[in-house]
Amino acid sequence: MATAGCAVTALCALSTAPVAANGDANAAKPTVVLVHGAFADSSSWNGVIERLQRRGYTVMAPANPLRGLYSDSAYTASVLKTIKGPIVLAGHSYGGAVISTAAAGNPQVKSLIYINALMPDVGESGMSLSARFPSALGTATNSVPYRTADTAGTDLYLKRDKVHPVFANCLPESQANLLGVTQRPAATTAFSETAKVAAWKEIPSWALVGRQDMTINPQQERFEAERAHSHTQEIDSCHVSLIARPDAVAGLILQGATAAAGGS
Numbered sequence: 001m002a003t004a005g006c007a008v009t010a011l012c013a014l015s016t017a018p019v020a021a022n023g024d025a026n027a028a029k030p031t032v033v034l035v036h037g038a039f040a041d042s043s044s045w046n047g048v049i050e051r052l053q054r055r056g057y058t059v060m061a062p063a064n065p066l067r068g069l070y071s072d073s074a075y076t077a078s079v080l081k082t083i084k085g086p087i088v089l090a091g092h093s094y095g096g097a098v099i100s101t102a103a104a105g106n107p108q109v110k111s112l113i114y115i116n117a118l119m120p121d122v123g124e125s126g127m128s129l130s131a132r133f134p135s136a137l138g139t140a141t142n143s144v145p146y147r148t149a150d151t152a153g154t155d156l157y158l159k160r161d162k163v164h165p166v167f168a169n170c171l172p173e174s175q176a177n178l179l180g181v182t183q184r185p186a187a188t189t190a191f192s193e194t195a196k197v198a199a200w201k202e203i204p205s206w207a208l209v210g211r212q213d214m215t216i217n218p219q220q221e222r223f224e225a226e227r228a229h230s231h232t233q234e235i236d237s238c239h240v241s242l243i244a245r246p247d248a249v250a251g252l253i254l255q256g257a258t259a260a261a262g263g264s
Contacts, residue, residue: 214238
């Protein structure tokens, strides 16, 4: 069942921190990779990226194709293989399902960070989790057929009148409406394909729960975090906490980054 915050500005999907004068200290820091969720693009992470870069971290926010769990995670895994050194991997909403698969078997990924996220176990999907923990998102999307040169399928879009109350209720209505205009659809296979691996079973994880989340049930977020033995933080925020509360989100990522670098 997934979703995620989108962006008001069209910025480059790849962000890197400037090289610090203290090259040795900067080299010790892991690279932070941020994966957005459904109905979103990478600029949903803008506020978080700014805060991480100010702390000297190299940050990447690759575009999540939103075409299906298997293909999206394979693409993300290929991006991770281009990075030298330790990695902190964060996912928002559906992006959580993607990182859980993409990180599997990659020893460079030292920490997983889940922000209002899906954390499926093997054999689970976004749809099966949402059936167990229903949310308002169940009636907040429209299905639209799509076709490419090679394939055909169904995309999900947020209904325009549901973006503010369901997806971004902690943002001003004008900003939420803009997110609805710029949203990227997710193929139904993003939510129907079942996880074949669950990297959170092997990699330390951190999880943020938004108490006002109407897109993914907060009870689901708590259940997933407890099951994964994640270091968990709850905040008063809606589903798009990465936009509404970038300080809190960046702070949780920094906890995982500190652990990845060998700190306490």
